[in-house]
Each structure stands twice: as structure tokens, then as C-alpha cells.
Amino acid sequence: MSKMYYENEINEQVLQGKKIAIIGYGSQGHAHALNLKESGFDVVVGIRPGKSYDAAKEDGVEVKSVAEAAAEADVIQILLPDERQKAVYEAEIAPHLTPGKALMFAHGFNVHFDQIQPPADVDVFLVAPKGPGHLVRRQFTEGAGVPGLFAIHQDATGQARDLALAYGKGIGSARGGLLETTFAEETVTDLFGEQAVLCGGTTELVKAGFETLVEAGYQPELAYFETLHELKLIVDLMFEGGMATMRYSISDTAEWGDYVSGPRIIDASVKARMKDVLTDIQDGTFAKRWIAENENGRPEYTKFKEAGANHQIEEVGEKLRAMMPFINQGKQKVTVK
Numbered sequence: 001m002s003k004m005y006y007e008n009e010i011n012e013q014v015l016q017g018k019k020i021a022i023i024g025y026g027s028q029g030h031a032h033a034l035n036l037k038e039s040g041f042d043v044v045v046g047i048r049p050g051k052s053y054d055a056a057k058e059d060g061v062e063v064k065s066v067a068e069a070a071a072e073a074d075v076i077q078i079l080l081p082d083e084r085q086k087a088v089y090e091a092e093i094a095p096h097l098t099p100g101k102a103l104m105f106a107h108g109f110n111v112h113f114d115q116i117q118p119p120a121d122v123d124v125f126l127v128a129p130k131g132p133g134h135l136v137r138r139q140f141t142e143g144a145g146v147p148g149l150f151a152i153h154q155d156a157t158g159q160a161r162d163l164a165l166a167y168g169k170g171i172g173s174a175r176g177g178l179l180e181t182t183f184a185e186e187t188v189t190d191l192f193g194e195q196a197v198l199c200g201g202t203t204e205l206v207k208a209g210f211e212t213l214v215e216a217g218y219q220p221e222l223a224y225f226e227t228l229h230e231l232k233l234i235v236d237l238m239f240e241g242g243m244a245t246m247r248y249s250i251s252d253t254a255e256w257g258d259y260v261s262g263p264r265i266i267d268a269s270v271k272a273r274m275k276d277v278l279t280d281i282q283d284g285t286f287a288k289r290w291i292a293e294n295e296n297g298r299p300e301y302t303k304f305k306e307a308g309a310n311h312q313i314e315e316v317g318e319k320l321r322a323m324m325p326f327i328n329q330g331k332q333k334v335t336v337k
């Protein structure tokens, strides 16, 4: 088994007294900034004027422009959307990247696909929580932590590894465990996971199940409960105790159906297409398409987003969730802005 790093074996001293600039205050940015601050580190947020700037101010963190934050920081963590990082890095961060500083990421996309080439005399590493930023924050406040990966691309000072571990501890990820990887492995596996299973695979599976029931004449509300709402409850059991625990709690009838019908849905052809998706990520085809899509003003992205938001499952779900206020009770709500 690979070595995991937990809180008690990490000395965060190396990061104490250093100024950490969190560039961006979105999903990951707000979580890293607040968790690090509450862990006792010196944090400044670098952000343009706007929604995120106002949110950071309201949360009581020190806020500056990107260039000012980068200039005064020892450690610069880029938590901007992947597709915007290159432009902001070149204009506002690179000029302040003096020797001995550390440049950080939470995903290796821009370094792995050669969009950003940092100078040789700075540390370059990533700390990537394996979960959405809002839950990185929520779990931290609950005393828990989302596990994370760390990887060193350049170790100019000899301290890059210790800094990465201390940072991972500061955001709470060492409570769940930190695993060492490379930029290449993190980038490819993260993209594969979100496309094939966690986001793309799951939303398409849920949508296909919902549509199958509704098209067969069953009530949309029932289809929503059956294919989306209950999915969380089933996944919670897998999260807590693996597939065996989930199968222990469900009926034997459900478990038998799981064994005989599951492989009819997710068959060898699905795995073959997963391999195609993995190849597109590995050889840069996916990255090239995503970069071009952004250069062209995101025409396809906008179309897909609209279609997703207008699907019947969203309309039905919104009404049903409004009658279940307990879903969000006691939680910092994640709202779609």
C-alpha cells in the first residue's frame, strides 16, 4: 500500500511566518483561505474586484489585487479557473515570482499541458483536495477533512515537500490523509475521474434512468426520488463502509438485481469507452479541445450548460427540495450563482 501522510506526522513550522497568497476566492479559494487562516497561517487573498472580492471582504480575510498579493507573498497558490490561469499568471503573477518563492496549484492542468512554465529558481508543487471546495470548507469546520494529493514539480529551495505537507495540513486534508503523486498522475486521474465517473458518468446515468421511467409513463417526482435523491443515500453507505455495507443495508432483492442487471448497464463497451476517454486525456486531445473552446468564447459549453439547466429533472428537483428544508439545515448552503 502507498504511504499516506496524516496530521500527527507533519510539522507545519516550515510554513509559519510565511505569507500565503490565495489567488481566486471561488470554490477552492475560499476554502483554502479560511481553513489556512483558522489553522494559524498568514493569508492574503488576491482577487479582481467583483463578487468574489466582496465575499472575501465579508469573510474578514485580507484582500488585495492579484499582483499585490503575489508581490508580497512567499507562497502563491493559484485557485483560478484552469482556463484563466495562463493569462493571469503571465500578466500579474510571473513578474513577482522572485527566486525562492513557491508557486502552487490545486490541479496540474496548466503545468502538465505546458500552459505555464515557471522559472527554474522557484518551488512548484500542488496540493489537490479530492473533493469540491465547499465541502473542503464544510468538513474542516466540522473537524473532518477531505483527503488530498500532493506533488512536487520543482524543488528549488529543498523545502518544497515540507511546504506541501504543511499546506495540506493547514487546509485540513491531512485529517483524511495526503498521498504523494506527480503532476502527470494527478492531472490525468482527476480529469478521468470527473469525466467518466464522478460528474459526467453519474449525471448521464441519473438522467438516463430518470428519462427511462418518465418516458415509460411513471411520475416525474417518483423518478426523481428513485434516480437522484436516493442516490445520495446509497452512496453515503458506500462512503461509510464500502459496497459491502451498502449491500448489507439494501434488500436481498435489490442486491440480486444489482448483480444481474448492473453489468447489463455498465458492460464491457462502457469500459472500452472509458479507455477511449482516458486516452484522449493522456494524449492531450481533451486539453486541446477545452483550450480551443475557451479561445472561441465557449459556444458548446454554453449550449450544454443551458440544456442541463433546462432538463425536466432540475425543474422537478427544485420543487421537491423546497419541501425538504432539512436537506440544507445546519450546512453552509452551496448556491448556484
Ligand SMILES: NC(=O)C1=CN([C@@H]2O[C@H](COP(=O)(O)OP(=O)(O)OC[C@H]3O[C@@H](n4cnc5c(N)ncnc54)[C@H](OP(=O)(O)O)[C@@H]3O)[C@@H](O)[C@H]2O)C=CC1
Pocket (backbone or CB within 6 Å): 023, 024, 025, 026, 027, 028, 029, 046, 047, 048, 049, 050, 051, 052, 053, 066, 078, 079, 080, 081, 082, 084, 088, 106, 107, 128, 129, 131, 132, 133, 134
Ligand atoms: N472546484 C473544486 O472543488 C476543485 C477545483 N480544483 C482546482 O482548483 C482551481 C480553482 O478551481 P475552482 O475553485 O473550481 O474555481 P472557481 O471557478 O470556483 O473560482 C475561480 C475564482 O477565480 C476568480 N477569477 C476568475 N478569473 C479571474 C481573473 N481574471 N482575475 C482574478 N480572479 C479571477 C473568480 O472571481 P470572480 O468572482 O471575480 O469571477 C473566483 O474567485 C482549478 O485549478 C481547479 O481545477 C481542484 C480540486 C477541486
Ligand SMILES: CC[C@](O)(C(C)=O)C(=O)O
Pocket (backbone or CB within 6 Å): 129, 130, 131, 132, 133, 190, 193, 194, 198, 199
Ligand atoms: C470532481 C470534480 C473536481 O475534480 C473535484 C471537485 O475534485 C473538480 O475539478 O472540480
Ligand SMILES: [Mg+2]
Pocket (backbone or CB within 6 Å): 107, 190, 191, 194
Ligand atoms: Mg478536477
Ligand SMILES: [Mg+2]
Pocket (backbone or CB within 6 Å): 129, 130, 131, 190, 194
Ligand atoms: Mg478532482
